[in-house]
Amino acid sequence: MHDPNILIKKYFEEHSFIESNLQSFNKFVDIELQRIINEIGDIVPTITPPDVQDFKIKFDNIWIEKPQIVEADGSTRPIYPIEARLRQITYSAPMHLEVSAHVDGLQRESFTTQIGKMPIMLRSKYCHLHKLSEEELIKHGEDPNDPGGYFILNGNERVLITVEDLLPNKIFITKNNIGPSTYSAKIFSQRGSYSIPHVIEQMKDGIIYISFTKFKRVPVVAVIKALGLTNDQEIMRLVSGDKEHDDMYVNLYDAINLKTQEDALEFLAKKVGITQPREVKLEKAMEQLDRYLLPHVGITDRERAMKAYNLCKVVKRFLQVARDGLEPSDKDHYKNKMLKQSGDLMADLLRVNMRVLVNDILYNFQRLVKRGKFHSVKIIIRDKLLSSRIKSSMATGAWVGGRKGISQNIDRVNFISTMSHLSRVVSLLSATQENFEARELHSTHWGRLCPIETPEGTPIGLRKNLAMLCQITQEEVSEDKVKRLLEGIGMQPVK
Numbered sequence: 300m301h302d303p304n305i306l307i308k309k310y311f312e313e314h315s316f317i318e319s320n321l322q323s324f325n326k327f328v329d330i331e332l333q334r335i336i337n338e339i340g341d342i343v344p345t346i347t348p349p350d351v352q353d354f355k356i357k358f359d360n361i362w363i364e365k366p367q368i369v370e371a372d373g374s375t376r377p378i379y380p381i382e383a384r385l386r387q388i389t390y391s392a393p394m395h396l397e398v399s400a401h402v403d404g405l406q407r408e409s410f411t412t413q414i415g416k417m418p419i420m421l422r423s424k425y426c427h428l429h430k431l432s433e434e435e436l437i438k439h440g441e442d443p444n445d446p447g448g449y450f451i452l453n454g455n456e457r458v459l460i461t462v463e464d465l466l467p468n469k470i471f472i473t474k475n476n477i478g479p480s481t482y483s484a485k486i487f488s489q490r491g492s493y494s495i496p497h498v499i500e501q502m503k504d505g506i507i508y509i510s511f512t513k514f515k516r517v518p519v520v521a522v523i524k525a526l527g528l529t530n531d532q533e534i535m536r537l538v539s540g541d542k543e544h545d546d547m548y549v550n551l552y553d554a555i556n557l558k559t560q561e562d563a564l565e566f567l568a569k570k571v572g573i574t575q576p577r578e579v580k581l582e583k584a585m586e587q588l589d590r591y592l593l594p595h596v597g598i599t600d601r602e603r604a605m606k607a608y609n610l611c612k613v614v615k616r617f618l619q620v621a622r623d624g625l626e627p628s629d630k631d632h633y634k635n636k637m638l639k640q641s642g643d644l645m646a647d648l649l650r651v652n653m654r655v656l657v658n659d660i661l662y663n664f665q666r667l668v669k670r671g672k673f674h675s676v677k678i679i680i681r682d683k684l685l686s687s688r689i690k691s692s693m694a695t696g697a698w699v700g701g702r703k704g705i706s707q708n709i710d711r712v713n714f715i716s717t718m719s720h721l722s723r724v725v726s727l728l729s730a731t732q733e734n735f736e737a738r739e740l741h742s743t744h745w746g747r748l749c750p751i752e753t754p755e756g757t758p759i760g761l762r763k764n765l766a767m768l769c770q771i772t773q774e775e776v777s778e779d780k781v782k783r784l785l786e787g788i789g790m791q792p793v794k
Contacts, residue, residue, distance in 0.1 A: 317448035319771035324420040327642030346665045359397035366392045381440035387454030391416040415685030422447025456709040461724045462639040468595045471628040472620045482621040490594040492650045505549040512591040520554040524563035528607035537611035633743035651699045722765040730757040
């Protein structure tokens with residue numbers, strides 16, 4: 300054990316430099332793919348055939364085969380990466396989906412169709428090179444030392460750059476140098492494909508306001524009361540605990556006219572500009588709160604109490620920083636960061652493009668129904684649409700959310716530059732702005748990011764590289780498991 304090289308050598312015999320990236324892609328295909336399909340739910344067209352009352356299209360199971368090619372004569376055979384490079388084609392595998400059509404509650408047709416082709420990461424579980432020996436790799440024209448972790452699109456080797464981002468669903472309180480409020484709290488509430496920023500700030504009059512989607516600077520107490528928590532004493536207890544804040548008295552006094560949940564909803568509806576009869580107005584305001592306020596907690600009426608309690612906790616934390624001198628959040632601490640690897644980026648891309656495919660299916664269905672030519676769901680699914688959109692994003696690097704440069708041509712100057720490119724981490728911050736703190740080396744980078752490998756000039760500190768022994772965890776802890784653990788140690792669920 301006196302020679303540490305033995306340990307390092309043993310580690311790299313069993314693990315790859317880019318193991319986390321391969322695991323991320325495998326997780327995307329094994330778990331995320333089905334989750335994205337489940338999120339879509341039932342597809343209900345607005346126009347149905349004349350003799351049909353209720354028509355639904357359902358997506359069930361999805362799976363991917365190994366990469367293959369369809370030749371000009373119609374024959375299908377497996378394709379290896381070397382052939383894709385030489386013939387300048389895409390190394391991709393067909394995606395199959397089970398689709399069923401339900402008419403008036405009865406299943407009319409059920410079939411399996413190909414909805415597109417998914418580019419496959421080299422050396423991942425779904426690649427032909429997975430678990431091949433050195434001799435077999437050489438036989439198939441591959442370099443045994445090549446780690447994989449990239450894609451082949453039109454013969455070009457493209458790598459998806461890991462993106463560093465702030466953790467969603469977490470409260471960040473920062474001190475403002477300019478603006479009407481000294482401190483502001485931000486939460487990026489994320490559910491599925493969309494993320495809604497929430498901002499909490501306290502104006503000079505002492506009132507604490509919250510902003511999200513259409514709700515621009517509405518008093519936070521009004522929102523808490525609109526969620527059903529109307530007792531002032533209960534709100535005070537949840538926010539202040541034993542130490543009562545004078546600021547909360549000001550906020551509760553400001554909302555003194557909002558005695559009931561209906562009063563609070565009417566007040567919010569007026570702020571948003573909903574001008575309809577009272578019942579409709581209240582319903583619309585409640586619907587907006589259910590859907591857009593902290594969607595990660597839930598989007599149904601069952602989670603309203605949870606949302607009210609969560610808002611009280613956020614206000615409590617905000618006042619602790621703004622009034623009691625607690626330290627503001629450190630955005631650069633790595634516990635507040637998350638790394639989006641190939642699997643996460645592919646999931647974002649597919650989630651958006653599946654919505655496009657669903658809209659295309661609806662459009663084709665309604666067009667055929669109007670003409671009276673609709674016979675089967677089979678003919679309205681275009682498999683080229685999904686393939687071309689995924690391929691286009693990966694070939695150009697233009698990603699969903701307006702981000703550019705996510706996919707890049709791999710650097711093949713030498714082996715070390717290739718390895719460096721495969722472990723690159725890019726921050727979403729603009730390279731032209733100062734952002735001094737984000738560029739600095741943070742103590743939490745130790746063992747995770749390489750302190751030396753970052754370019755000079757404008758992108759310094761924003762373009763980083765993973766440390767050689769860094770591994771990114773892929774495990775997801777289920778919500779139920781955490782709930783059971785917490786209830787086991789005596790925590791009471793919110794009623």
